[in-house]
């Protein structure tokens with residue numbers, strides 16, 4: 001078996017196989033329709049696995065964008081390690097798998113009547129799955145208007161901003177300065193900013209003599225895979241990375257190309273400002289987030305919303321105090337997609353919902369060729385009615401290596417294949 005297939009059938013696929021409830025087609029009396037909103041890591045997985053666990057269910061996937069751009073691997077694209085086309089996917093593969101894909105933006109919900117409202121149409125459902133991802137807490141940064149967003153792109157949604165930063169890095173003069181900011185926790189992909197910093201630092205070292213990278217971080221130290229990133233930065237980037245901790249981003253000034261922290265003003269030629277985050281706007285619009293909160297609470301066993309029956313929330317938008325101690329990662333969103341599919345298929349058939357478990361494997365490049373990794377396994381504990389970390393499943397790589405870098409190259413295509421059926 002090729003390594004890629006092995007990863008696919010073990011690391012990515014195990015959750016699904018052990019969760020799949022055995023439901024015969026006859027068990028579902030009449031055709032049921034599940035609407036899935038959001039064609040990213042969580043939504044794509046849920047849509048595919050609903051059909052896989054019970055092909056009699058009608059599945060409609062609603063996504064506002066024409067293409068899916070993968071955030072994982074987008075840091076590599078930013079520094080020219082991989083081309084953009086390798087992280088860009090159409091939704092065409094889903095039609096052949098019995099999933100109806102609709103391009104629309106959802107703007108409302110009538111749970112009593114059982115439909116979601118889009119800009120282009122109205123979609124009735126028996127069960128609704130929402131995996132809308134994240135948005136940004138713009139209001140925390142003074143002056144962070146549309147002009148500032150264009151000038152200091154976050155690229156925390158992969159796509160055009162990934163290419164914008166790539167072009168800005170290419171245009172940087174030798175001896176120039178790049179600045180990037182780390183969002184406050186909790187945020188999408190805890191190791192992501194540090195992978196990005198490592199790759200930008202290596203890019204500058206290789207291509208822009210004398211250039212520097214200022215990393216502005218609200219945390220007291222690197223917030224994920226701490227020792228592994230720190231060791232790589234100490235060994236490789238002491239002359240490149242200027243790491244400033246416990247800094248709160250308070251404002252921006254586009255004309256001066258600067259940001260303000262409590263320690264003063266910092267300016268740079270290229271600025272990658274990644275603001276603090278909250279559940280995507282859709283979760284607020286649909287009433288899935290309580291007043292004053294930032295994330296959507298769910299029931300740990302089924303991922304059904306604690307606020308609206310029949311509506312399930314998965315992926316980064318969930319409140320980790322309710323969904324479990326998993327990081328906001330694509331791998332976890334993929335696990336959640338399988339868990340929610342199994343729960344809905346069982347519920348529609350009047351069966352017990354299987355005990356869910358979740359997995360996470362996350363590689364981060366610390367240079368153009370070397371990677372580090374972390375794994376985690378989590379299981380629902382019925383006695384506690386909460387999801388807990390299984391300690392035996394937690395592993396951090398003993399160091400960095402080019403071999404892990406090659407594993408990281410296989411990780412992306414394996415999980416995209418699981419989500420899109422390609």
Ligand SMILES: Cc1cc2nc3c(=O)[nH]c(=O)nc-3n(C[C@H](O)[C@H](O)[C@H](O)COP(=O)(O)OP(=O)(O)OC[C@H]3O[C@@H](n4cnc5c(N)ncnc54)[C@H](O)[C@@H]3O)c2cc1C
Pocket residue numbers: 037038039040041042043062063064065070071072073074075104105106107131132133134155156157158188189192280282314315316317328329330331332333361362363
């Ligand atoms: C730079 C970077 C690197 C990363 N690297 C990794 C990694 O190596 N490994 C890993 O596991 N994770 C990684 N992640 C994290 C991963 O990208 C997210 O955890 C994952 O995308 C979450 O999936 P999701 O389904 O919650 O949201 P998304 O994948 O963002 O999907 C949300 C979808 O919902 C759609 N949507 C939102 N609102 C509406 C609406 N109103 N109507 C219709 N559609 C709507 C959006 O267009 C989007 O397609 C990385 C993230 C970043 C930014």
